[in-house]
Amino acid sequence: MLYTGRNMNSKSILPESAQPERHYSFQADMKLNVWAFVAVALAFWSRILLKHHPEWNDPLRAAVALSPLLPSLLYVRSVAKWIRGMDELQRRIQLEACLFATVGAIFVVTAFDLLKAHGIQIPRLHAGLGWEGTFACVVVFYFLGSVIINRRYK
Amino acid sequence: MKSKLRELREAKGWSQSDLADKLDVSRQTVNAIETEKYDPSLPLAFKAARLFKMSIEDIFELDGD
Numbered sequence: 001m002l003y004t005g006r007n008m009n010s011k012s013i014l015p016e017s018a019q020p021e022r023h024y025s026f027q028a029d030m031k032l033n034v035w036a037f038v039a040v041a042l043a044f045w046s047r048i049l050l051k052h053h054p055e056w057n058d059p060l061r062a063a064v065a066l067s068p069l070l071p072s073l074l075y076v077r078s079v080a081k082w083i084r085g086m087d088e089l090q091r092r093i094q095l096e097a098c099l100f101a102t103v104g105a106i107f108v109v110t111a112f113d114l115l116k117a118h119g120i121q122i123p124r125l126h127a128g129l130g131w132e133g134t135f136a137c138v139v140v141f142y143f144l145g146s147v148i149i150n151r152r153y154k
Numbered sequence: 155m156k157s158k159l160r161e162l163r164e165a166k167g168w169s170q171s172d173l174a175d176k177l178d179v180s181r182q183t184v185n186a187i188e189t190e191k192y193d194p195s196l197p198l199a200f201k202a203a204r205l206f207k208m209s210i211e212d213i214f215e216l217d218g219d
Contacts, residue, residue, distance in 0.1 A: 086184075087179045087183055088183065088194070088195050088198060089180065089182060089183040090180060090183075094191075099211075152191065153182060153192055
């Protein structure tokens, strides 16, 4: 089972049988993930802007190109805060899932680089995974890791 | 690590959720400790020992001891 920010950090004092069924909360997930959405939106926006304004000077281009980094840092901060507020077993599960995601993403990125280095082109990905591809890899491996590790402690 | 948490909890007539609330952890944590899939942290072991008015060694036992 994958947990949202809400149901991992809030423990009801009612016995489980008396608790209402827990539902996905868009608001709770947005509170946690809003900076990730802002970072992705800024990444696309900056790419479009830089493509259509090649006349801009380098400092301005650099500022626009690096604009997704600040919300990314804020996202890391909100995830760290979320993990700190967890129960100790959930904290272990999430940290193991993060490790799984990191190792998985490094593995895939390295595999792409090795193929590229040896001149083997993958259709539609000949330029490599890029920022978005790497991020997608981390997300996929994180969810996969969460499911596998959660199952171990069931 | 072997744990007597289940026996102690059942002796008190508590559900896993009751114990989880008293220890301020999730029910999944209590279940994982009882089924010996997860070793509790030292603060949690102290909390459990205080709750049952026992020593940590009376509740938890290292494998091979």
